[in-house]
Amino acid sequence: MSAEAERIDGKAFAEGLRDRVAEAAAAFTARAGRQPGLAVVLVGEDPASQVYVRNKGRQTVACGMASFEHRLPADAAEADLLALVETLNGDPAVDGILVQLPLPPQMDEAKVIAAINPDKDVDGFHVVNVGRLATGLPGFVPCTPLGCVMLLRDRLGSLSGLDAVVIGRSNIVGKPMAQLLLAESCTVTVAHSRTRDLPEVVRRADIVVAAVGRPEMVKGDWLKPGATVIDVGINRVPAAEAGKTRLVGDVDYASAAAVAGAITPVPGGVGPMTIAVLLRNTIVAAHRNEGLDFDESTL
Numbered sequence: 264m265s266a267e268a269e270r271i272d273g274k275a276f277a278e279g280l281r282d283r284v285a286e287a288a289a290a291f292t293a294r295a296g297r298q299p300g301l302a303v304v305l306v307g308e309d310p311a312s313q314v315y316v317r318n319k320g321r322q323t324v325a326c327g328m329a330s331f332e333h334r335l336p337a338d339a340a341e342a343d344l345l346a347l348v349e350t351l352n353g354d355p356a357v358d359g360i361l362v363q364l365p366l367p368p369q370m371d372e373a374k375v376i377a378a379i380n381p382d383k384d385v386d387g388f389h390v391v392n393v394g395r396l397a398t399g400l401p402g403f404v405p406c407t408p409l410g411c412v413m414l415l416r417d418r419l420g421s422l423s424g425l426d427a428v429v430i431g432r433s434n435i436v437g438k439p440m441a442q443l444l445l446a447e448s449c450t451v452t453v454a455h456s457r458t459r460d461l462p463e464v465v466r467r468a469d470i471v472v473a474a475v476g477r478p479e480m481v482k483g484d485w486l487k488p489g490a491t492v493i494d495v496g497i498n499r500v501p502a503a504e505a506g507k508t509r510l511v512g513d514v515d516y517a518s519a520a521a522v523a524g525a526i527t528p529v530p531g532g533v534g535p536m537t538i539a540v541l542l543r544n545t546i547v548a549a550h551r552n553e554g555l556d557f558d559e560s561t562l
């Protein structure tokens with residue numbers, strides 16, 4: 264019987280990245296005479312979003328950066344949010360702007376993202392940054408996919424020539440993930456809900472990135488032995504104890520770990536990387552906004 268897969272510890276990697284961000288923030292503050300600044304906007308009271316926004320604020324401050332938190336009520340008008348974004352675009356203390364998603368139904372996410380100055384778009388969601396990523400120009404890359412690539416590089420070194428299957432085609436994860444893997448010279452397949460014989464497609468892959476939003480969908484017998492599995496899913500499902508829930512990914516961890524070479528757990532895998540990469544992107548934005556040279560590969 265083969266050994267259990269290596270558990271890729273995203274929490275530990277994220278801690279290391281935050282330490283490097285803190286060092287870079289201190290050096291930036293000494294050079295620029297001000298701290299790097301991140302503004303986070305939360306509309307409404309979605310419980311998960313509240314936790315993410317609180318953690319973003321705490322981690323921003325812990326890294327020696329200025330945190331500007333803005334909250335709007337769930338019934339705020341889209342025009343109010345657009346006006347706030349415009350103010351933040353013009354604020355020289357704000358290097359990065361993030362509008363927490365999802366937004367309430369009366370707001371058009373695409374319109375709001377389009378209102379953010381692309382040079383402050385540390386989420387990398389603006390079409391200008393999407394285009395920069397697709398054409399290999401420097402811009403901002405969405406935090407979760409960049410975090411996945413950092414974990415993959417750490418585990419595998421060069422990804423060149425490897426077969427990668429991304430399951431999911433969202434603008435936030437699936438599509439940028441595919442672009443990043445292509446930039447690493449992987450042979451990339453993007454699979455989705457209409458893909459025929461998904462297990463057979465996944466079985467070809469050296470790298471599997473599951474970002475489909477379906478609890479424990481990817482099974483161990485779908486995997487090539489030794490494959491590296493990155494689980495982006497965060498799904499709350501009922502726990503054995505009545506009234507409780509537990510967090511699972513898009514991969515059935517137990518069966519996958521028996522076949523894979525390495526795998527990210529949920530929680531503690533990709534999730535913690537999202538905020539650490541956001542802080543990394545903010546440091547990059549601060550240097551670019553001040554016109555200061557900075558070697559981004561040190562982060």
Ligand SMILES: Nc1nc2c(c(=O)[nH]1)N[C@@H](CN(C=O)c1ccc(C(=O)N[C@@H](CCC(=O)O)C(=O)O)cc1)CN2
Pocket residue numbers: 315361362363364365386406407497510529530531532533534535536537538
């Ligand atoms: N504007 C954005 N909105 C959203 C993004 C984003 O990148 N930009 N991503 C997600 C939410 N998110 C950050 O915003 C996020 C998700 C998960 C985690 C995380 O650390 N997860 C933990 C488990 C947390 C839990 O117990 O619920 C883990 O996986 O270990 C951090 C940030 C949607 N919105």
